[in-house]
Amino acid sequence: QLTTGLESAWNKLRGVDVLTKENIAEPMRDIRRALLEADVSLPVVRRFIESVSEKAVGTDVIRGVKPEQQLVKVVNDELVQLMGGEVSDLVFAKSGPTVILLAGLQGVGKTTVCAKLASYLKKMGKSCMLVAADVYRPAAIDQLTILGKKVGVPVYSEGTEAKPSQIAKNGLKEAKGKKTDVIIVDTAGRLQVDKAMMNELKEVKKAVNPTEVLLVVDAMTGQEAAGLVSSFNDEIGITGAILTKLDGDSRGGAALSVKEVFEFVGRQARREYILVSGKPIKFVGQGERIEDLEPFYPDRMAQRILGMGDVLSFVEKAQEVMHQEDAEELQKKILSAKFNFNDFLKQTQMITKMGSFSRLIGMIPGMNKVTPAQIREAEKNLKFMESMINVMTPEERERPELLAESRERRRRVAKDSGKTEQQVSQLVAQLFQMRARMQKMMGAMQGKDSPDMNE
Numbered sequence: 001q002l003t004t005g006l007e008s009a010w011n012k013l014r015g016v017d018v019l020t021k022e023n024i025a026e027p028m029r030d031i032r033r034a035l036l037e038a039d040v041s042l043p044v045v046r047r048f049i050e051s052v053s054e055k056a057v058g059t060d061v062i063r064g065v066k067p068e069q070q071l072v073k074v075v076n077d078e079l080v081q082l083m084g085g086e087v088s089d090l091v092f093a094k095s096g097p098t099v100i101l102l103a104g105l106q107g108v109g110k111t112t113v114c115a116k117l118a119s120y121l122k123k124m125g126k127s128c129m130l131v132a133a134d135v136y137r138p139a140a141i142d143q144l145t146i147l148g149k150k151v152g153v154p155v156y157s158e159g160t161e162a163k164p165s166q167i168a169k170n171g172l173k174e175a176k177g178k179k180t181d182v183i184i185v186d187t188a189g190r191l192q193v194d195k196a197m198m199n200e201l202k203e204v205k206k207a208v209n210p211t212e213v214l215l216v217v218d219a220m221t222g223q224e225a226a227g228l229v230s231s232f233n234d235e236i237g238i239t240g241a242i243l244t245k246l247d248g249d250s251r252g253g254a255a256l257s258v259k260e261v262f263e264f265v266g267r268q269a270r271r272e273y274i275l276v277s278g279k280p281i282k283f284v285g286q287g288e289r290i291e292d293l294e295p296f297y298p299d300r301m302a303q304r305i306l307g308m309g310d311v312l313s314f315v316e317k318a319q320e321v322m323h324q325e326d327a328e329e330l331q332k333k334i335l336s337a338k339f340n341f342n343d344f345l346k347q348t349q350m351i352t353k354m355g356s357f358s359r360l361i362g363m364i365p366g367m368n369k370v371t372p373a374q375i376r377e378a379e380k381n382l383k384f385m386e387s388m389i390n391v392m393t394p395e396e397r398e399r400p401e402l403l404a405e406s407r408e409r410r411r412r413v414a415k416d417s418g419k420t421e422q423q424v425s426q427l428v429a430q431l432f433q434m435r436a437r438m439q440k441m442m443g444a445m446q447g448k449d450s451p452d453m454n455e
């Protein structure tokens with residue numbers, strides 16, 4: 001079990017001050033085993049471990065962040081990086097219809113993806129057409145026709161007699177005539193990679209010159225995905241992949257193998273790998289329904305691979321980059337009624353660092369009733385207040401009383417920040433209100449444990 005493996009790895013790091021080659025060796029072994037268990041292919045795991053070790057050793061552990069959290073962050077960031085870092089968008093043709101050719105083994109979900117993609121593109125405002133170039137079973141054409149009706153896009157087919165490349169070509173011609181934005185070509189798959197399938201795909205590709213050639217891969221394929229991607233890429237040349245059936249119990253290891261396909265060459269001792277594909281995963285399928293398709297988010301996949309439990313919250317904590325000392329100082333300030341604009345800034349910056357407001361609020365149970373508009377409003381408010389604090393002098397930030405006492409000062413802050421005098425007064429009043437509230441809170445807590453600002 002991946003999560004357990006990683007947890008035991010982190011536990012071994014507890015209490016350590018710096019990450020060294022020695023003290024990460026054992027956790028790294030655990031991570032390696034855990035990744036292999038998640039079905040990431042061996043060469044990818046090897047390279048990953050090397051790269052993570054390199055990055056982890058020598059990094060100063062951020063103060064206030066535990067070393068095991070720091071290592072999780074390195075592992076997480078590297079996973080995200082390996083999987084492409086960011087969302088990789090579909091490429092559209094500059095003129096004429098964009099042609100998306102789908103390839104992949106039998107049963108991986110190509111035909112389903114046709115409909116899902118069409119629905120996705122329709123929502124983007126693009127007109128679509130599906131082309132039935134799987135001619136081996138009449139049922140395949142029927143399936144596509146039914147799906148097309150369901151999504152409300154036309155399906156071009158010529159029955160089972162015509163050649164797939166000819167169908168694709170005619171389909172494209174029809175789409176041009178109708179000024180359709182995107183055509184998606186469904187093709188036949190085999191149970192295994194074979195010559196006939198590849199040749200047929202090559203012909204179809206030649207006939208329609210696709211903008212995107214997307215390999216559809218079943219996530220359950222696991223580490224086999226690596227080999228699959230390189231054979232398809234070598235034979236027909238792909239522009240990306242779509243990972244399907246992620247709603248199953250796949251741990252997502254395939255994602256890593258698809259994105260970074262390494263071929264192991266030369267002697268093992270020299271550990272040389274050649275990047276074969278590195279093609280991005282563009283979408284993931286998470287179910288049988290039409291809506292179950294979304295862009296591939298490397299960060300979410302990293303979280304899936306790392307496990308969603310405790311480890312993830314470690315990562316999030318590490319990312320807060322909140323220094324223990326800062327927190328303690330802040331706590332002291334609050335207790336001594338000296339909460340000032342610097343503390344205020346620190347607080348808002350902490351919120352910003354912890355991720356956007358919206359994410360934070362989404363994490364609080366029962367808070368999902370907050371509307372996006374309200375969240376945007378709150379974020380805007382914070383920025384608004386920050387812009388006034390930014391033009392205050394250091395003394396003014398330290399001692400808000402100066403602003404409370406001097407209209408001159410408030411006027412100057414208003415002028416320099418482009419706000420009104422009244423808005424500055426409001427901000428100052430707000431700070432004192434916060435102070436008072438905190439005092440009251442502290443009073444109510446007297447006798448109890450002081451609150452842990454770090455959690």
Ligand code: GDP
Pocket residue numbers: 104105106107108109110111112113189244245246247248285286287288292
């Ligand atoms: P093709 O042979 O590649 O065209 O595969 P199909 O599109 O016909 O799909 C094969 C089966 O997989 C069908 O029963 C689909 O409903 C199912 N399927 C496709 N995508 C997904 C997915 O993301 N999740 C799940 N659970 N099932 C899927």
Ligand code: MG
Pocket residue numbers: 110111112134140186187
């Ligand atoms: Mg099919």
